[in-house]
Amino acid sequence: MDLNGWFQKGMTVDEYINAMNRNKEEMLSIYEQFALKEDDRSKLAALKSKGLRVIVLSEDWCGDALLNNPVLLRVAEAADIEVRFLLRDQNLELMDQYLTNGTSRAIPIFVFIDQEGNEAGVWGPRAPKIQALVEKERATLPDKDAEDFQEKQMALYKGLAKRYQTEPEIWQTVADSIISTLLK
Template sequence: MDLNAWFQKGMTMDEYINAMTRNRDEMISIYEHFALTAEDKSQLETLRTQNLRAIVLSEDWCGDALLNNPILMRIAEAAGMELRVVLRDQNLELMDQYLTNGTSRAIPIYIFLNEEGSEVGVWGPRAPEVQALVMERRAALPDKDAEDFQEKQMALYKDLAASYQTDAAIWQTVANSIKQTLL
């Protein structure tokens, strides 16, 4: 299947949100509280004439999707870009073409397309600065065979999720990273 066909197969962002069973309220909260800067909007408006579209490989259970998808939605609004969501777990044929480090089915992945349906950029699953933050926090965990590893790992993920939902600096970092791919 070519990328245009995958795009057509995808759900609109509204359909995706309405079908969400996890992280819906948290994602909507980020969307409602995040605003692009005037400079961001001005830069993204220059993309309107390109009629870009994006395939969003995602799942509602994913913490990174919870953070990144609402920011992409704001970017798409400013750039006049249509988004379509393709669920990772039901579409491994597409997912396996966009593995992180050649091995991981990490999401979200954003595949940006031009009018002809050719790939013009790919972003995801995290902004490099967010990846560095996650790696730094993971490095502080005890060994995997330690008695308290599971407990500490769950606490880490809970803390990261809280940061993702409230830290406007993280939101802007994600926006800058996605914007860099597009511009």
């Protein structure tokens, strides 16, 4: 299937949100609180004439999707980018074309396409600065063989999820990274 076909197969924003079973309130909370800076809105307005669209490979249980998807929605609104969601686990044929480090089905992945269905840019699963934050936090974990590894890893992910939901600087970091991809 070509990218236009994948886009057509995707769920609209409302369909995706209505189908969410996990992290719905958290994602919507970020969406409601986050606003683009005027400078960013101006940069994105210049993209309106391009007629870009975006395929979002995602799952509602994903903590990175909880953070990145609402920021993308604000960016898409400012640039008149139509958004369609595909669930990763039901669309592995497409997902496997966008593996992180060639091996990982990390999400979300944003595939920006033009009206002809040509790839115009790919973003995800994290902004580089957020990836660095996650790696720094992971470095504090004990060995995977340690008795308390699982417990400490879960606590780390809960802490990151809380920060994702409450720190506007993190939202802006994600927006900056997505906008940078779009303006390349």
